[in-house]
Amino acid sequence: MAGSRLQKIGSVFSRTRNLLRIGVIEKPLWFDVYAAFPPLREPVYRVPRPRYGKVKDVIPPIFYQEDQVRARFYRIYGSGPRPFDLSQLNYKSTCQRFVEKFNELKEEGNIEEEKLFEETGKALLADGIILQRRGTDRVTQEDHQDVGSRDSAIHLQLRTLLEEMQEGKKDQKEQTPERAETQKEDPLPS
Amino acid sequence: DIWGPALSHVLAGIARPLLQSGGRSGERFLLSKPLSHPDFFNLKELFSLKDLFNARVHLGHKKGCRHRFMEPYIFGCRLDQDIIDLDQTMEHLQLALNFTAHIAYRKGIILFISRKRQFCHLIESTARECGEYAHTRYWQGGLLTNAHIQLGSGVRLPDLIIFLSTLSNIFEPHVAIQDAAKMNIPTVGVVDTNCNPCLITYPIPGNDDSPTAMELYCKLFKMTIIRAKEKRRQREIFDELRRKAEGK
Secondary structure, eight states: OOOOOOTTSSOHHHHHHHHHHHTSSOOOTTHHHHHHSOOSSOOOOOOOOOOOSSOOOOSOBOOOTHHHHHHHHHHHHOSOSSOOOTTSTTOOOHHHHHHHHHHHHHHHOOSOHHHHHHHHHHHHHHHTOOOOOOSOOOOHHHHHHHHHHHHHHHHHHHHHHHHHHHHHHHHHHHHHHHHHHHTSSOOSOO | OTTOSSHHHHHHHOOOOOOOOSHHHHHIIIIIHHHHSTTTTOGGGSOOHHHHHHTTTTEEEEGGGOOGGGGGGEEEEETTEEEEOHHHHHHHHHHHHHHHHHHHHTTOOEEEEOOOGGGHHHHHHHHHHHTOEEEOSOOOTTTTTTHHHHSOTTOOOOSEEEESOOBOTTSSBOHHHHHHHHTTOOEEEEEOTTSOOSSOSEEEESOSSSHHHHHHHHHHHHHHHHHHHHHHHHHHHHHHHHHHHHHO
16 A cells, blocks of 8 residues: 655645545545645644744733733732632632722722822722732832932942042051151061 | 553454445435535534633743744733634634544544643543543554554554644654654644644644643543534434335
8 A cells, every 4th residue: 555654745635635646545534524624724844943043023912001000009019918719710809909990990080190099099998908018109210219329329338448448558658658767677577 | 551551452453344335325415415514513512712711721831932833823922921812723623623523424533642641541531432542651653654563464543633732741742743644644733832733734722731721622522523423323324214215
């Protein structure tokens, strides 16, 4: 019985069709079914070569508008008071309730943008969910300022140290000629 | 038996008689009529997008594990985890189940393969319940390509191979994928985001690591195969009665 073991050339269907046309093989069971319902992509072998140079990521990242609220929530309150129960399909976490309350208050439109976050916290407190603050309020410029001030503090310390060292050297230079004068008879260092 | 309970004794011993339908019209009734119908076995009622979502079929691996050829099937990347496009999965699943059903209707041999130890028992029991075969143990080199020597002469090879996980234990493509392509056997396979879907005839992009997803796949394949076999039995009985009536 003939066959074609070249899996890298063409697909299973094309090879079988060609062998049938020559007449060296009898029609297999699946041939008619494949011909009637072909797959979306013909299963031809492709060489899995790695990409060279700068790799462009073609898959888009998935982000929602609520993610900004979620990020702020997690930064301030850490992970919520209640653990996630993933065994239930329609489980609503503390963060999700916070986001929904936030959107409700935003749609009502009575409260201004900056106060909205705290108002949502208070509304959830009224509902009975206690949130414990674990981090500082989210403004990324604050972080930069902290880093800058820390750097400048270090710079200040280094500068004072350098000045002290320089003063020390000057003192030493002033001292060593005096010592040289006084210790002329004793050239060995003490 | 060193290579697992199912494969060797099954393929060697039990030969399924290939179809014997009397006359041309009988053949047309039995075989070609089902092919003209787009969904002969009504398989689209077995699953919905909500079912796939609840079974966590859309969850892929992390961005670094992504295979280049899986990019068309991925919807997006949420915090570095790939999410598979369930619309495409629905189409692919429909095609794959339809193909499986037609093969089972024509009395083809179906072989389930997976090298995930977690689901080995589930897959073997699924195969036993459908009346088909499974191989979830170590794959010896020449099982398909050297079958006539390793399993005895006169062995009938499977007509369809279903991969419930295309990777082997060392996260490389299973040897049976290229072996099936060599022996001109069509394959249906669940491909995750780190798998190569090139050589698989009917790939199904989806999660192959969660227990819920695997149970869903096993349930779907079992139901399609049982449905197809039932339909075949009914049609054969109908054909018998019709021929008896015509004969009289």
